[in-house]
Amino acid sequence: MNIKLAELEHRKGEALPFQLTLDAAELKGRHNEIRGITPVNAEGEAVQLGNLYYVKGSMKADVDFVCARCLNPFTHHAAIDFSETFALADDPIISEDEDSDILPLEGDEIELTALLQEDFLLAMPTFPLCEEDCKGLCPSCGVNRNEVACSCKNERIDPRLAGLADFFKDSK
Incomplete structure (x- = not known):
């Protein structure tokens, strides 16, 4: 038009x-x-x-x-x-x-x-x-987090610092 x-x-x-x-x-x-x-x-x-x-x-x-x-x-x-x-x-x-x-x-x-x-x-x-x-999908198990609570651990640890995480486990 x-x-x-x-x-x-x-x-x-x-x-x-x-x-x-x-x-x-x-x-x-x-x-x-x-x-x-x-x-x-x-x-x-x-x-x-x-x-x-x-x-x-x-x-x-x-x-x-x-x-x-x-x-x-x-x-x-x-x-x-x-x-x-x-x-x-x-x-x-x-x-x-x-x-x-x-x-x-x-x-x-x-x-x-x-x-x-x-x-x-x-x-x-x-x-x-x-x-x-919107909470989206769980990257581990794929469940819709808007509908179901997911118990997956989705911690992303930098592989360069993974050894440091083990160090702190021993100090507890």
Whole structure:
């Protein structure tokens, strides 16, 4: 979906609402951790104020992941807010501040689909966890420590210091 700049200029500061659905298959193909995804519904508004164009809104979808610690599948209810500011590529405001978040516009339209896909993918976790405090799998016996308490000793001793551990056993 594209928003024509001329249409925003005719609205004279009044917001132009929009609604679109992003291609779920394409998003899934671009993120390795996504196992399944519902259609991503985006709604928002675009407005021109002075020489700047503002686009803001939110996206919602249910995304299926596999937990990186315990390997259990889970569904994440994603609600992502977005806000972008644009200016024409030849506008002096872009060349004044190289660190600004103002995106240059080439042509007479704002291309929303690619912009929203990037915003959505950047908001997805690269290390998905079913719960923030997920205990994961035991590295010794493989049991899910969220479900069962494990009695394995998972002490990791540096082999260079293993002889020192024996020294302290004798001193007790």
